[in-house]
Amino acid sequence: MNNFGYVLDMKNYSIQRESILKTVQGTHSHPTAEWVFSKVKKTLPNVSLGTVYRNLGLLADNGKIQAIHFDGVIHYDGTMENHQHFYCIECKTIIDIHIPNKSFVSEVEQKTNHIIANSHVHMNGICKSCKSK
Amino acid sequence: MNNFGYVLDMKNYSIQRESILKTVQGTHSHPTAEWVFSKVKKTLPNVSLGTVYRNLGLLADNGKIQAIHFDGVIHYDGTMENHQHFYCIECKTIIDIHIPNKSFVSEVEQKTNHIIANSHVHMNGICKSCKSK
DNA sequence: TCATATTTAGGAATGATTCCTATTTTTATT
DNA sequence: AATAAAAATAGGAATCATTCCTAAATATGA
Incomplete structure (x- = not known):
């Protein structure tokens, strides 16, 4: 078992996924995939935008973060408490x-x-x- | 003054705009631009998708219909009463x-x-x- | 009817997101 | 630590809703 306790398709640990999760959890700015991508790239310069999108989707599907649609763009929220x-x-x-x-x-x-x-x-x-x- | 009482950019009457408005007002199915397009095309076969998009946007801006974003797609609602x-x-x-x-x-x-x-x-x-x- | 402003049709461009695939990484097992 | 299978990644192409562009058509007011 990995240290996230993933289910479904999130079976293996990856440093990219951890960084993406921590990035979303570390802000209250409701970031977009593009913003998360630019942040993660600072420590993982080779990360790809597709990886960021895929992991944000998986993390939301698995209840680790929330996806909110604002004017046709997906924003992510690390606060899971209902608000x-x-x-x-x-x-x-x-x-x-x-x-x-x-x-x-x-x-x-x-x-x-x-x-x-x-x-x-x-x-x-x-x-x-x-x-x- | 035209029969809609338009303001802003909606200065002239057009049969396309009237048909688009009536189509949205005539359903409770919260249609997308594509759906409205397919309906309007039945009476106006040459209508263009761009015209449908432009008019739906204008009608929403002018308070004639509501735009609601659902999973990244714009749906339109002819009911203006808050709900x-x-x-x-x-x-x-x-x-x-x-x-x-x-x-x-x-x-x-x-x-x-x-x-x-x-x-x-x-x-x-x-x-x-x-x-x- | 005429001159001007507005709108349209049609298609190209945009931008966010998803999809594809060869390569790399992780994991479980020895 | 070596290995094989499974999972994830990088990079870029493809998709899809929406917006933008422009010449032609239509509506308006005089």
Whole structure:
């Protein structure tokens, strides 16, 4: 058993995968594959973009990181705890919102009879600091 | 003034634009540009895909329809009233949820001091009818 | 009808992501 | 430590949704 406890297709350890995981976990900036690629390249200059994409996908599939789609681009998030996102249309920043939306989700489950596996609130607007300018 | 009351770049009437708007407004299936294209082509065989994309974008910018990003693909929604979306991972259907999430939004606004212009809840799970199989 | 502004058709270009394959690395076994 | 099988990688080609470009067509207002 490797030190990640991988399942499914992630059977072997690789330094690339470890670096990609650590890079996503080490930021709150909701990076794209391209950004992760540029970071990982600093310690592993020969890493390929395809490897970054493949591993980000695998890590998300295996519940190690989250994939969030923003305007047609995949962003990754190392925080697995359920939380929401606010996008500032002014400074183009994605801000984490750690406020639960549980009552809404259970209201929907109750009224619709669908099973909700996961949910995500995506908010757009003007952030606190842009507002005060 | 044309019969749509367009603003911004939508200055002139065109039969293509009208057909595209009516097509989106005439379904609850959250269509993609490609789907709208195939529908519009039935009455306007020479319509081009670029025209469909351009008009869907303009109509969304002008508040006539909504653009929703699902897994990196833009879907359009003719219902402008605020509502949420549930995606069934079994039958791959997008289902409208007409339950307001207002209290959550105002809680976030109050606690964070951001201005929330709009918000959207994206839920994934298994729908009622798939559940009962 | 005329002059101007707007829109279109058609196709090329873009950009994020996925796919392909020969080579390299990891792992399990001896 | 040597070896064979399995898994992962590098590098680049392919894909696919979307945007951009331009000459021709259409709509508008006078």
